[in-house]
Amino acid sequence: MPTPAPSPAVVLRDLTFTWPDGAIALDALTGTFPTGRTGLVGDNGTGKSTLLRLIAGDLAPTSGTVSVAGTAGYVPQRLTLDTDATVADLLGLRSALDAVRAIADGDVRPELFDAVGDDWDVEERAVAALAAAGLPHTAGVLDLAVGTLSGGEAVLTAVIGLRLRRPDVALLDEPTNNLDGDARERLAELVRTWRGALVVVSHDRDLLELTDATAELRAGSLTTFGGPYSAYEQHLAVQQEAALRSVRDAEQTWRRERRERIKIADRVAHSQRQGRKDAADAKFVKAAINDRRNSAEKSQGARRGAAAAAESTARAAVETARGAVRDDDRITIDLPDPEVPASRRIAVLGSSDGRDVVVAGPQRVALSGPNGVGKTTLLRRLLAGPSPAGELCTDRVGYLPQRLDGLDPRATVLEAVRAGAPGVAPGELRARLARFLVRGAQVERPVATLSGGELFRVHLARLLLAEPPAQLLVLDEPTNNLDLASVDRVVEALSSYRGALLVVSHDRSFVDRLGVDTRLLLRSDGRLTEAS
Template sequence: MPSVVLNDLTFAWPDGATPIDHVSGAFGRGRTGLVGANGAGKSTLLRLVAGLLHPTSGSVTVDGVVDHLPQRLTLDVELTVADLLGVRAVVDAVRAIESGDVRPELFDVVGDAWDAEERAVAALAATDLPHDLDRRVGTLSGGEAVLTAVTGIRLRGADVALLDEPTNNLDGGARERLHELVRTWRGALVVVSHDRALLELVDETAELRAGALTTYGGTYSVYEQHLAAQQEAAQRALRDAEAVLRREKAERIKTEERIAHSERRGRKDVAEARYVKGAINERRNAAEKAQGARRGQAAGKEDAARAAVEAAERAVRDDDRIVVDLPDPAVPAGRRLAVLRGSGGGEHVVQGPERLALTGPNGAGKTTLLERLVAGDGLLTDRVGYLPQRLDLLDDAATVLDAVRAGAPDVPPGALRGRLARFLVRGDAVDRPVATLSGGERFRVTLARLLLADPPAQLLVLDEPTNNLDIASVDRLVEALGAYRGALLVVSHDQVFLARLGLDAELALDRHGSLGRVR
C-alpha cells in the first residue's frame, strides 16, 4: 500500500497561477526522491501533502502522520533549537513543573515524555550539533539549522517525512551525517533535492513535470539512464515522423500538379470542342469527383503525418532554462574592492577581477563574515551585489516586479519584464506577491534583482548560490559567472560548482574565526 495517494490534484494561487494541475500518483513506503525543474511545483506539492495548503480540487490521502522540513526553514530566525526539534512545548512544561507549577494541563502536555530534553540533547550530540535547546535559529549557521530540523523529524518518528532541499548549506561532514540519517530512515520518506549524492540513496525516483507525476524504480542515476533512453527513442521517432511528413508533403504537391495538368487538359478539350456538350459535362463532373477524392486523400495523409510529428515533438524534452547575461562592470585589473578580515585574525584584499571561494565548516562564521563585509566592514566600493543564504532581502508584501525594480529604479518596467523572462519569471508571475513564491522562484527573483542591478555590481558576494537551483540552471549560472568581469566572492559547499568557476584562490575560515589562504 502506498503512503501518499494524489488523486487529480489541482492547486491554484489567488492570482490564478496553477503550479499543480490535475496531478495523480503515489509515493510508496520507502525512500522517494522527488525531482523536477525549478517552478515545476515540487515544494507546493509537499506542502499540500503536509496539509499546509489545501487543494483547489482533487484530493490527497496520507496513511499516518506527516512531518515536513520546509525549504525556507532558515528564514524563521526567532525559532529555537527546541522548536526545530519539535519538543518546545514538552520541554517548557517539564521545566515549569520542576519549578513548582502543578497545573493539570502541563502534565497533559508532558504525558510520558519526561525525558524529552535528555533525548533531544542526545540526538543532537549524535549528529555533532549544538546542544543548547534555547539557542535561536538566527545564531546557527544555515547548515546547522537544517540538520537540526532533520534530526527533529527523525526524533519525532512520523509515518511520512517530507524533506525539501535538506542538503542546502550543509558542509561535507554535515552532508555525510544527513546521508546516514537517510540511509537508516524508518517509514516513508519523500525528498526534494538537486543533490545527486543524496538522490543515490533513494529506493525510487519520482519526477514532477508538465502536470504529471511519473515514478521510476531506482535511484537518480537509474532515472537518468531511463530518461536518456526514452529521449533517444523520442528523437528517433521525431526524425521518422518528420521524414514521413516530408514524403506526404511531396506526394500532395505531385497530386496537385497532376490535378492541375488534368484541369488544363479539360479546358483545352472544351476549347477545341472535341466532345459534345453533354459528354463534356459528364467528363468534367467525373474528373472533379476524382480530383476531389485525390485531394482529400493527399491532404488527409499530410494532416496525419503532421499530427504524428506534433505528438513526437511533445515527447522530446525542450525545457526552459534560465538565461543569465551579466553586464560588464568595468573593473580595472588590480582595483582594490574590499578587505576580508577574520574575527580571529587574518585578512585578504579582494581585487578586480579576482575570483575567490570562502570555505570552512558549518558554524565557522562564513555568513557572518560576508554580512559584516556588505554592511561596510572592509568594503571599498559602493557597487556590491549580495546574495544572502537566507534569501531574506525581499519584501514579502512587494510584487516581484517591485522587488527587482528596487535594484534598478531607472530601468523601465517593460524592459525589466523582458529581463525577468530570462529568469523564467513571466506573465502574471511578475505581479505576484513575493510571499507566494516557492523557494526556487524566490531564489531566481533574488538572483535577478542582484544581477539586473543598474549600475552593475563591481563585486558579487554569493552565499550558497546553487541552493534551490536545478542542475541545468546551475550550468547557466556557471556560464554567466565565467563571463563576469568583476570580482567574485563565493561561499559554497558544492565542490563541483566551485571547481567549475575557475577560482584564483580559496580562503578558509576555521572555527576560531581565523582567515587563511588555502591555495
C-alpha cells in the same frame, strides 16, 4: 502466491492548489509516493515545495484530495528565515518540552500530561541526538534562537527532530542547503538508515542516489520511477533518444505525404488544362466532353481528399511525436560588463597571519569552512564597513544572502527588483525578468508567495539587473534552491563575469567550475588562512 505490493505512503487525487492571487500552483495532479525513500525532482517553479506543504497539511487543497498513510513530518526549505524560533521548535518538541517543565514546576493540568505522553525524557533525548550529530548540545541549547545557528546547523537540527518524532511519512525540502561536507555525511547517514516513508526534494546528486525511487513533477504530472536519480536519468536519455527518432520518422512521413499531395495536385491541374483544351477542340461532341469531365472531377476529388487526409494525419503524428521531446525553459543570464580594470583594488580581506588578501580586478575568491564557524558573519561584517574582517574599496557591491531574507515580503516581484534598478522602465524590467523565467502574472505576485527556487531567481535578478552593475558580487551559498539545469546556467554566467567574485559554497563541484583564483579557509578558531 506472489506477495502483494505495499500500499503507497501518499495518494494524490485530482489535487489542485491556487494561491489567493489566482496563480495556479498545481492543477488536477494525480499520483502516488511509495513507501521507502523517494527523491522528488523537477525544475524550479513546478510546485515541489507546494506539494510537500499540501502533503504535510501546511496548506489545504483548493480541490482534490491528499491521503497520507499515518502522520507526516515536514522540514521546509526556508526554515532558516524564522530566526525567532528556538532549537526546540526546530526539533518539533516545544509542546512536550514545555509540558514536562510545567509539570516539574507543579502544574498538574491533564492536558499537560496528554502533551507529554510517554516522552518524559524528551530533553535528554534531544540533547543526546544533537551531540551524536556533532551539533551544539550545551546546557540550555533547546532554548537558543534559530538565528544563533548557522544555516547548516538549523537544517540538520530540523532533520534530527523528524528522526526523534518518527512520523510515518517524512518530507524534506532541500535539506542539503548550507550543509558542509561533514554535515552532508551525517545527513546522508540519516537518510540511508531511514525507516518508513521519506520524500526528499533535492538538487544534490549524492543525496538522490540514496533513494529507492525517483518522482518527477513536470508539466503538471507526477511520474514515479523505481530507482535512484542516476538510473532515472539513464531512463530519460533512452526515452528521449527514442522520442527524437520518432520525430524524425514522423517528419519524414509528413514530407513524403506532402510531396504526394503536391504531385496529385499537379496531376489534377494538368487534367483540368487538358479538359479545357478538349472543350475547345471541335472534333469532340459536347456530350462526350461532359461525361469525361464529370468522371475526371470525381476521381480527382477522391485523390485530392485522400492525399490531404494522409498529410493531415502525418502532420498530427509529428506534433504528437514532438510533444514527447523535452524542451524545458532555462534561465538566461547575460551579465553586464562592470568595467573593472585588472589592477583595480576591490576589497581587502583580513587574514589572521597578518597577510591580508587583496581582491583586485575580476578575481574569484572562494571562502570555505565548517558549519557554524562564522562565514556568513564574516561576509556581513565586511559589507557593513571596515573591520577585522576586511574592507571594501567600492560601493558597487551585490550581495546574495544565504537566508534570502533581504526582500520585503509584501512587495511585488516587480517592486522588489525595481528597487535595485530604479532607472529602468517597468516594461524593460519585465522583459529582463522573463530571462529569469519570471513572467506574466508572476511579476505582480507578492514576494511572500514565492517558492524557494522562485525567490532565489528574484534575488538573483535584483542582484544582476542592478544599475550600475556591481563590481563585486558576494554570494553566500548561491546554489541553494536551484534545480540542476539552473546551476549550470549560473556557472556559465559567472564564468564570463568581468567583475570580482567572493563566494561561499559547500558545493565543491560548483566552486571548481567557477575557476576560482584564491581559496580561503575560515577555521574553527576564527583564523582566516589560504587553503592549500
